Each structure stands twice: as structure tokens, then as C-alpha cells.
Amino acid sequence: MADMxxxxxxxxxxxxxxxxxxxxxxxxxxxxLPPRPLCRxxxxxxxxxxxxxxxxxxxxxxxxxxGTPTMIEAGYDRQHPYCCGVIEMEEGCRMTAQIVxxxxxxxxxxxxxxxxxxxxxxxxxxxxxxxxxxxxKVYAVFRA
Amino acid sequence: xxxxxLGRGVAVIGAGMSxxxxxxxxxxxxxFVEAYKNMLGSVDRGIDPKDIEANYVGxxxxxxxxTQAGIGxxxxxxxxxxxxxxTTVDNACASASVAIRQGIIGIASGLYDVVxxxxxxxxxxxxxxxxxxxxxxxxxxxxxxxxxxTFPGLYATMATAHMNEYGTTSEDLMAVAMKNHDNGxxxxxxxxxxxxxxxxxxxxxxxxxxxxPVPGWKDxxxxxxxxxxxxxxxxxxxxxxxxxxxxxxxxVLLAAEEVAKNFTDTPIYVIGTGQASGGALHDRxxxxxxxxxxxxxxxxxxxxxxxxxxIKIAEVHDCFTIAxxxxxxxxxxxxxxxxxxxxxxxxxxxxxGPKPINTSGGLKSKGHPVGATGAGMVVEIFxxxxxxxxxxxxxxxxNLTLTHNVGxxxxxxxxxxxxxx
Numbered sequence: 284m285a286d287m288x289x290x291x292x293x294x295x296x297x298x299x300x301x302x303x304x305x306x307x308x309x310x311x312x313x314x315x316l317p318p319r320p321l322c323r324x325x326x327x328x329x330x331x332x333x334x335x336x337x338x339x340x341x342x343x344x345x346x347x348x349x350g351t352p353t354m355i356e357a358g359y360d361r362q363h364p365y366c367c368g369v370i371e372m373e374e375g376c377r378m379t380a381q382i383v384x385x386x387x388x389x390x391x392x393x394x395x396x397x398x399x400x401x402x403x404x405x406x407x408x409x410x411x412x413x414x415x416x417x418x419x420k421v422y423a424v425f426r427a
Numbered sequence: 428x429x430x431x432x433l434g435r436g437v438a439v440i441g442a443g444m445s446x447x448x449x450x451x452x453x454x455x456x457x458x459f460v461e462a463y464k465n466m467l468g469s470v471d472r473g474i475d476p477k478d479i480e481a482n483y484v485g486x487x488x489x490x491x492x493x494t495q496a497g498i499g500x501x502x503x504x505x506x507x508x509x510x511x512x513x514t515t516v517d518n519a520c521a522s523a524s525v526a527i528r529q530g531i532i533g534i535a536s537g538l539y540d541v542v543x544x545x546x547x548x549x550x551x552x553x554x555x556x557x558x559x560x561x562x563x564x565x566x567x568x569x570x571x572x573x574x575x576x577t578f579p580g581l582y583a584t585m586a587t588a589h590m591n592e593y594g595t596t597s598e599d600l601m602a603v604a605m606k607n608h609d610n611g612x613x614x615x616x617x618x619x620x621x622x623x624x625x626x627x628x629x630x631x632x633x634x635x636x637x638x639x640p641v642p643g644w645k646d647x648x649x650x651x652x653x654x655x656x657x658x659x660x661x662x663x664x665x666x667x668x669x670x671x672x673x674x675x676x677x678x679v680l681l682a683a684e685e686v687a688k689n690f691t692d693t694p695i696y697v698i699g700t701g702q703a704s705g706g707a708l709h710d711r712x713x714x715x716x717x718x719x720x721x722x723x724x725x726x727x728x729x730x731x732x733x734x735x736x737x738i739k740i741a742e743v744h745d746c747f748t749i750a751x752x753x754x755x756x757x758x759x760x761x762x763x764x765x766x767x768x769x770x771x772x773x774x775x776x777x778x779x780g781p782k783p784i785n786t787s788g789g790l791k792s793k794g795h796p797v798g799a800t801g802a803g804m805v806v807e808i809f810x811x812x813x814x815x816x817x818x819x820x821x822x823x824x825x826n827l828t829l830t831h832n833v834g835x836x837x838x839x840x841x842x843x844x845x846x847x848x
């Protein structure tokens with residue numbers, strides 16, 4: 284883990300191992316999610332990988348009927364919307380992610396503050412670049 | 428950081444736009460020429476194109492929609508202005524405002540006396556699903572789009588937070604759409620020349636014509652509550668909460684204060700300019716406003732030495748109805764929350780209200796050719812300040828005005844303040 288570069292590709296690799304990984308500033312201790320190669324808070328250049336507990340709560344959300352190509356491919360549409368939102372982890376950092384285990388057809392029933400736990404789902408990736416447009420990828424999502 | 432001033436005064440002495448809408452068969456550079464000609468026609472004493480020293484063009488998607496890189500240069504070429512320097516600027520939906528700000532900085536630095544700045548966007552060349560995908564690229568592809576976020580989804584998440592914290596309702600947002608459509612109906616350059624009532628009546632007429640059952644809507648609000656005609660795009664936002672996909676161009680003529688009066692007796696001085704960047708949704712301290720808007724506004728107010736109360740009218744970024752609600756609070760016109768959410772419904776931001784907002788129709792009704800939008804805003808305040816806004820002319824003396832242009836969902840914000848002395 285220590286020698287993995289601080290990149291999105293490393294984050295994806297950790298997801299295949301069912302690990303939700305962030306970086307931590309070695310100076311101020313800030314947890315950086317998405318993982319960053321330097322600290323956005325104190326500007327320190329020295330960070331390290333840390334594994335998150337994967338527990339958090341919904342800060343805000345939407346339910347999308349007209350989705351991204353990846354989500355349309357995954358079977359979502361106006362009749363079957365999906366939920367995504369901003370999740371705040373117990374460690375204090377936040378991430379935007381798909382939220383599963385909620386009734387996306389009745390968004391008025393979904394509550395801000397609902398506790399969620401990380402889960403890992405495989406679906407096609409999203410890109411305008413044809414060569415990587417349909418590559419399967421493991422995504423960190425959150426389950427209510 | 429200490430208060431900053433421009434190195435010397437800069438004024439807007441001309442502003443023009445192309446017709447906004449679905450402009451089949453008309454390219455970016457051709458729309459730019461339409462805007463350029465209208466801009467030249469707006470200069471009180473005229474200008475010899477030989478006096479124009481540089482061109483700054485905002486555009487964020489010509490690479491996708493027109494398979495053309497460096498579109499600014501081709502706009503310069505088609506305007507007959509080769510070989511002056513052209514700078515193409517991409518800051519998503521704030522591209523034209525950043526281009527104008529660069530033009531202002533170019534003049535303030537002493538490098539130029541007269542420049543043009545604006546933007547173009549040709550968006551209707553691809554199917555809607557592909558265009559929606561290109562618009563999503565304005566947000567963080569690596570992390571937000573990764574999560575499944577579409578562009579409306581990002582603003583919808585801010586709307587959910589606003590509704591949760593302040594009790595904002597869908598009806599509050601619908602009032603913003605109705606106001607902006609009312610204004611846009613009076614704007615001959617707008618994409619929608621119709622009020623929402625007129626759109627509703629057209630739908631009824633179409634049902635009659637086709638011999639289908641005629642919907643019995645009581646009024647516009649009733650129409651907007653009909654999910655068959657106003658479906659959810661990204662809950663809680665519905666179709667009529669969203670701006671359209673638009674082709675269009677706009678540009679302004681900027682001049683140094685020393686030479687501005689050679690062209691007009693009433694230059695529109697740029698007395699404040701601010702620009703800030705913002706991160707992804709997950710890196711923000713709050714979701715009920717746009718942090719970069721507040722920072723850019725503070726810079727602009729401080730430079731201008733004026734307060735939000737002093738501003739007579741403003742064009743603000745209403746790509747979605749919730750965006751206008753957040754903007755008028757971020758700019759300090761109304762208190763964040765209920766007061767800002769209710770402003771349109773209570774008539775405070777109407778054209779003849781105490782603080783007219785988006786008299787042009789805004790992005791919602793005038794249209795949102797993303798790379799041109801910031802310049803289109805300046806066209807409206809220029810016309811209002813000159814008294815040339817026709818049926819949209821506000822009944823007050825609009826001698827101090829503001830434009831507010833957001834890139835993507837708040838990753839860039841430019842706020843500028845204008846004065847007619």
C-alpha cells in the first residue's frame with residue numbers, strides 16, 4: 284500500500300480489494316477524499332494512504348431519471364431512477380457517490396442524515412474516449 | 428489580500444448578440460459575426476474596426492460540438508480582424524465572463540486601448556443525450572460524474588439541501604421560471620419568445636388540433652405541476668427548472684477610460700471585477716449557496732466601493748431555477764434561505780419590482796449558449812443602462828448594475844459591476 288502512487292487509478296485498485304482509501308496529511312492530519320497527492324488544507328506536500336471505516340451519512344442527494352450513459356447502460360431510466368449524493372464519512376471527509384438501498388422512485392422519503400455504509404459495485408466506466416468507454420470498473424457506492 | 432484596483436479605468440462602449448436558439452446551419456464563427464455586427468451598431472459614434480487591438484473569445488465545447496479547436500481565432504478571422512491577437516478562453520459556462528475580464532485586464536495593464544471580448548457556443552449539432560454528456564464534463568469527471576452525476580443532478584443536490592435547510596418549495600422555484608419566461612417573452616433575441624402561460628396554451632391548442640383529451644390546467648402553476656408536461660429531470664428539479672440547449676454568440680467592445688468618450692457620451696464603466704474558483708460538491712463547506720460566488724462578489728463590491736443595496740438591476744446565473752435563488756443570496760441582495768427563495772414569488776425580483784433580476788429572461792428563457800452566456804448578460808445590462816431595452820426597459824434609472832456568471836456548478840464565478848456616470 285505504501286508504494287501505491289496517490290492517484291485515482293490507485294483508488295480504483297483499492298476498490299477492487301473492497302477497501303475505501305483516502306490520503307492523510309502527515310502534517311495537519313487532514314483526511315483527503317478523494318485522495319490527493321498534497322494537502323488542500325495546509326498545503327503540505329507529504330501525505331500517506333489510510334483506509335476509511337466506510338461509515339457515513341447523507342449530506343444531500345438527488346434522484347436522477349435522465350442519467351449518464353454508464354447509468355443508462357446499468358438499466359436506469361425515468362421509470363427507474365437512481366440516487367446519488369454527497370456522503371460525509373465518520374472521519375470527516377466527504378465524497379460524491381451513488382446511494383443504493385433507498386427508494387429512488389420516492390425521493391421525498393429519503394432523509395438527509397441517513398447513515399450509510401460503503402459497498403463496491405462493478406459497472407461500465409464513463410468516458411468520451413472510446414478505448415476506455417466500456418471498461419468494467421469497481422465503484423465505491425454507499426448503502427443505506 | 429489588500430484591496431485591488433484596475434491600473435486604469437475601462438468602459439463598455441458597445442455590446443451585441445446573435446439571436447439565441449436552435450440555429451441550424453449557422454456555425455460558431457458565423458454567429459460571432461452576427462453578434463459583432465450588432466455590437467458595432469451599438470457604438471453611439473461608431474468605430475473603425477482598425478482600432479480594435481485584440482479579441483478574447485469564450486467557448487467551452489467547440490472541440491466537441493464543432494470539432495474545432497481554438498475557435499477564437501476563427502471568430503477573429505471571420506470578423507475580418509486578422510492579424511490581431513485572439514485568445515480562446517474555456518472556463519465552462521463562465522468562459523465569456525473570464526474572456527471579458529481578460530480584456531479588461533489587457534486594457535487596464537496599458538497594453539491595449541480598445542478590445543473586443545465575448546463568446547460563442549454551438550450546442551445543437553449533437554443529440555441531446557450527447558450534449559448532456561458534454562455539459563457534464565464541466566464538473567469533475569473523475570469524481571462527481573464517477574458517482575453517476577449528471578449536470579442537473581449537481582444543482583438538484585444543492586436544491587435538496589436548500590429545501591431541507593430552509594423549507595424552500597418547488598413552487599418557489601416555479602415562480603423563478605415564470606418570472607424569467609415573462610421577461611424573455613419581451614426579448615426578441617431570446618430562445619423562448621413565450622411566457623409559461625403561452626407555452627401552456629400552445630400545448631392545449633396542440634391537443635385540440637390532434638383531437639386528444641384537452642388538459643384542464645387552471646393556471647401556469649397547475650400546468651407546471653403536471654408531471655406529463657413537466658417531468659422530473661433530477662429530483663427535485665423538473666424540466667421547467669432547467670435552461671435550454673442553445674446556439675448563440677455575444678460580444679462587447681471595451682475601451683480605456685481615456686478614449687471611451689471618443690465613441691460615446693455615456694460609457695458604461697466597469698468599476699468592479701472579481702473572480703474565484705471552487706471545488707467539487709464534496710469539497711464545499713455548504714451546499715445551499717456557491718462559495719466562489721460569495722468570494723467573487725466580495726472582490727467586486729470592494730473594488731467598486733458599493734454595496735449590494737446600491738445595485739439597481741442584475742443579470743445572474745440561472746442555469747437552473749435554484750441557481751437564481753442561491754445567486755441573489757450569494758450576491759447579498761436577499762438573505763440566504765426563505766427570503767431569497769420567496770423573492771420571485773413575492774414579486775421582489777420582477778422587472779418592475781424593487782430589485783429586477785434577469786430582465787433579459789436569463790439563461791432560463793433567453794437561452795444558455797454556455798461559452799457566450801457571460802457576454803449575453805453584459806448585452807442586457809448595457810441596453811438597460813443606455814435605455815435601449817425596449818419593452819423590457821426597467822422603470823428605474825439603472826445606473827449601477829451587476830453581472831454574475833457561474834462556470835459549471837460553481838467551479839468558476841465572475842462578478843462584475845458597471846456604472847453609468
